[in-house]
Amino acid sequence: MRKRIPNVDFSRHVLTEKRFEGVLIHKFGVPGSSIYMIKFINTEGILAVTGDVGNWVFCREFHPSAEGQVSDQYWCEKLKIASKQSPYEFDSDATQKEIDRLIKEEEDLTPEELEYLRNLDPSEGEFDYTHHAYRDNVGRFNDGEYVPLVKSLNVQLAIVFDAFDEICKRMKEGVALCEKQQ
Numbered sequence: 777m778r779k780r781i782p783n784v785d786f787s788r789h790v791l792t793e794k795r796f797e798g799v800l801i802h803k804f805g806v807p808g809s810s811i812y813m814i815k816f817i818n819t820e821g822i823l824a825v826t827g828d829v830g831n832w833v834f835c836r837e838f839h840p841s842a843e844g845q846v847s848d849q850y851w852c853e854k855l856k857i858a859s860k861q862s863p864y865e866f867d868s869d870a871t872q873k874e875i876d877r878l879i880k881e882e883e884d885l886t887p888e889e890l891e892y893l894r895n896l897d898p899s900e901g902e903f904d905y906t907h908h909a910y911r912d913n914v915g916r917f918n919d920g921e922y923v924p925l926v927k928s929l930n931v932q933l934a935i936v937f938d939a940f941d942e943i944c945k946r947m948k949e950g951v952a953l954c955e956k957q958q
Contacts, residue, residue, distance in 0.1 A: 786942040789804050789942070799818070801817050802815070802943070804939050805827070810827070810828055811828060812828050813827045814827040814939050816838055819837075821836065829933075832933060835855075846940040848937055851863075852864070852933075865928055867927060867928040870926035870928065871905070872899070874924045879893050885915075892912060892915070893924070895908075895912065896908065909923045
């Protein structure tokens with residue numbers, strides 16, 4: 777389960793809903809403020825999210841439901857299908873920790889695999905790191921799935937997912953959810 781973004785408080789947010797000619801807009805924000813205001817614009821199989829968290833376009837409509845939390849992985853897939861947006865950011869520190877963990881905990885590494893891991897340098901940045909990691913791979917790291925590479929969910933997108941979850945939670949709890957506007 778995704779960790780909620782600290783210091784993003786949705787408790788004062790109000791959800792308003794507008795419908796017109798095949799478009800459904802949910803605005804989730806504190807009245808009179810644009811801080812962490814998010815608009816979910818659904819139309820014909822597309823969800824556009826805009827506001828204080830950037831702009832995101834998904835290849836599926838999102839309709840809040842009382843079913844529970846949204847699946848980050850599912851929505852990340854819908855984000856990438858027809859878009860060049862990236863839901864993840866290379867995390868050099870977490871990648872280095874994963875390399876260190878492999879060196880320390882994997883008991884059956886060959887000398888070549890150990891040397892490969894010791895020569896990886898995530899601080900080079902994502903492009904150089906992945907270039908070297910995939911070019912020099914050996915042994916079990918010959919398969920791209922096993923190359924140590926950690927990416928973290930984009931913080932703004934995580935806030936969008938937290939807002940999805942908050943809306944669904946309120947529906948599940950039967951909280952007065954929104955004001956409908958025409």
